[in-house]
Amino acid sequence: MSIADSASRVNVAYDWLLAEITAFRLASGAPLSENRIATHLGLSRTPVREALQRLETEGLVKRTDNARFSVSTLTPREVNDACDLLQVLDTYIFMKAAQEHDAEVSALIIETVEAMVEAAAAGDRQAWSDADLRFHRVVNQVAGNQLVSETVKHTRRRIQRFWTRAASAQDRLVGCSAEHMELAEAIVARDTDAIPPAVAKHIGHMRVSILEKLEAASVFFGE
Structure with a gap:
């Protein structure tokens, strides 16, 4: 798989997650299962994880105590x-x-x-x-x-x-x-x-x- 193909898959996962979070279809505090998201989007876990990490840097996703991801809340x-x-x-x-x-x-x-x-x-x-x-x-x-x-x-x-x-x-x-x-x-x-x-x-x-x-x-x- 080329670098361009890999980036495209990450963007697909990122765009979907961003839309779901900002539209409140994924609520604050909701757990984010890499396996479920990957299956839903027809992707492997790798681009999903990279998309989640990108969203983490933007403050929309956070890691839980067990190193999994969830939708960020706000104080x-x-x-x-x-x-x-x-x-x-x-x-x-x-x-x-x-x-x-x-x-x-x-x-x-x-x-x-x-x-x-x-x-x-x-x-x-x-x-x-x-x-x-x-x-x-x-x-x-x-x-x-x-x-x-x-x-x-x-x-x-x-x-x-x-x-x-x-x-x-x-x-x-x-x-x-x-x-x-x-x-x-x-x-x-x-x-x-x-x-x-x-x-x-x-x-x-x-x-x-x-x-x-x-x-x-x-x-x-x-x-």
Whole structure:
């Protein structure tokens, strides 16, 4: 088997596990059997283990005392640490994007946020998530710092599954879309003074929503 074939099999396992975890089809704390996953995907255990190790480095999977894997849970401290980091890095990214964007990018940024607004009004969670992903991808590309972009992606992904649940109510989607529009307009206008408070407001709402969701679901541990 070639290196490319091996990498492809790892990616298949990784993509499946990521989708199952972030969609809550695999719940927090759920054990992850390499044999069962491999059988389900028609793979050997090796690519499944490599995918699990990759997810472990991203904080979505952890090793148990018997060296097996399970879906990670979150503590309040981890949520707060992640939100603190996102606030700093998102502010940097949006500030960079405000300085570097051109007319074509401006139009694309507004277009993606308008798609979020429309999806929120329609209560279409999937369309909203897709537009949100496009927005952050565009802004990250314009900012041009790959290391920061990757750190933000992994940090956001670690808590996004709880944010998705917390933001499922239509009124929160509408409010979040308005926050994104505020950020988009600041970027397009190159209004760097407006970006830090807008990011702080958005991350603050995310923080509260996730903590409330975790508390309601009784998934706190270790505090």
